[in-house]
Amino acid sequence: MSSKKIDTRTRILEATWHLMEQRRGQGVSMGDIAKAAGISRQALYLHFDSRTELMIATVNYVDEVKGLNERLEQFQEATSGVDLLDICVDVWGNHIPEIYGLAKALLNTRDTDEATAAAWNSCMGCLHDVCQNIIEALDEEKILAAKWSRSEATEMLYTMISIHNWEQLTLESGWTTAQYISRMKVLLRSTLVDESKVS
Amino acid sequence: MSSKKIDTRTRILEATWHLMEQRRGQGVSMGDIAKAAGISRQALYLHFDSRTELMIATVNYVDEVKGLNERLEQFQEATSGVDLLDICVDVWGNHIPEIYGLAKALLNTRDTDEATAAAWNSCMGCLHDVCQNIIEALDEEKILAAKWSRSEATEMLYTMISIHNWEQLTLESGWTTAQYISRMKVLLRSTLVDESKVS
DNA sequence: CGTGTCAATTGACATAGTGTAAAGTTAAGA
DNA sequence: TCTTAACTTTACACTATGTCAATTGACACG
Known part of the structure; x- marks a missing residue:
């Protein structure tokens, strides 16, 4: 039941991470991230309250994935x-x-x-x-x-x-x-x- | 004749410099600078084509004044x-x-x-x-x-x-x-x- | 004294990005 | 069938940069 929710969230985090690395942290808007994750810009705000929160969540996600x-x-x-x-x-x-x-x-x-x-x-x-x-x-x-x-x-x-x-x-x-x-x-x-x- | 022109320009550069130092380079909009220099925001664009140009001019001004x-x-x-x-x-x-x-x-x-x-x-x-x-x-x-x-x-x-x-x-x-x-x-x-x- | 010119003003507008809000769609589940 | 959650679409508020046009005020020149 929550698998799809987690899935979308993960897709967002992955998209954010990859876009950030690709563009070296510059010129990555919420719209760009949404497009890359395959959802609407507004749907991002269903998962993360703000850009800042998304960035922080992405850092934590990366730390976890990369096993720092x-x-x-x-x-x-x-x-x-x-x-x-x-x-x-x-x-x-x-x-x-x-x-x-x-x-x-x-x-x-x-x-x-x-x-x-x-x-x-x-x-x-x-x-x-x-x-x-x-x-x-x-x-x-x-x-x-x-x-x-x-x-x-x-x-x-x-x-x-x-x-x-x-x-x-x-x-x-x-x-x-x-x-x-x-x-x-x-x-x-x-x-x-x-x-x-x-x- | 050009003394007043230079005067305003200098006032803008001074205002930019001081606002920048005061706020450590953060949250300084063109409107803030204009207000500090005592002119309208649009008048800034009579002296400098863009924010970037103003910043660069200010750096040069400071280098000159401070005699690096x-x-x-x-x-x-x-x-x-x-x-x-x-x-x-x-x-x-x-x-x-x-x-x-x-x-x-x-x-x-x-x-x-x-x-x-x-x-x-x-x-x-x-x-x-x-x-x-x-x-x-x-x-x-x-x-x-x-x-x-x-x-x-x-x-x-x-x-x-x-x-x-x-x-x-x-x-x-x-x-x-x-x-x-x-x-x-x-x-x-x-x-x-x-x-x-x-x- | 008029006239042109230049600095500056006012107000309106285009654009880009973040964030909010509301109404409608879709699909899964009880 | 009815409900709920996730998502979509559309619209709007706000901030900041930058553009444009019409206007004012001062000053110099003939």
Whole structure:
């Protein structure tokens, strides 16, 4: 009975996601999404109260489908702070290209939209926690570079791996994803890790 | 005869600039600008063909008034690559807060607007050149860290000092401008400069 | 003193997008 | 057969950009 309802909802989410990735988050109207999902524009509002709500639902849907949580489980395997750092850059660096369009759209509207900002922060809060854990691990192993306090290092790490930086380095400067990951690791290691103390 | 014309134009540019900074580039309509400049909305179009053109003109106006060019002359005083790097972070880091609202507005629309993108790139191209000069200076002094090629180092430096990173670290993480400058210098030095070879 | 010109004003209108509202259609199920 | 839920169609309100035409007021020139 509710299978058709769920079906339409899923179709909308899929359509939103794919349109967003295709057009890199730009120029995607509610009408476009409706057409892509094969329903009328107004039917969208039967499932989602507003554009913002649809975007947020799509982010959650993508996270679920792409299994970001499972990916983050790789962190269990890390045995050292440096490992944690490398795995974080790998997992996140490979995840960004799959969510870029959507993320870009959210980033663009979060300045004017409270709900978007809240959803974004809740999404990114998890990444921020990961950053904090990495810095704590480095500090406990006594290999956090002396110039950084824990909190400053956390903020700097979180900033460095931002989507904007990925966008600049890959889409603008033309780096490949592999190159981005490799260079980002070099950058982060050289500034955050006191190499002379790494065993 | 043309003094009144220039006057109005200047009043529009001032109004645009101040409204942009005040509201951090968000929610500033042509009507708001007109009201702030004390003219009708339609009169704006007598001076500027479009919103985009007004924004671009405002950027140029601000650069002129704030004398970014003169600030960049400080580079003449630098005697080494490390000096250049420090001065760049100082000058640029102190300049960003004065243009943030405007820059933010341009960044938000450049994805959909060719003209904005072009104007932005022409503005930022100058900063990119500065980055390139710095990396070249470091390399010629043989103190560019071995892990970086010239072009990669240039792109990374340019990305690191982006407005988005300033925004994240100051507005989001709560750093002061001084703290931003200090930490950014640490980051850039530790990754780009081979400290063991600095005299 | 008239006349042309330029800046600016007023009001109307086109367009695009979001969001609301109401009435009608279709199909499945009790 | 009657009901309900999902969806459609049509219409409208609102906001913002940008265009157009007719008008006003000031100032300079002959």
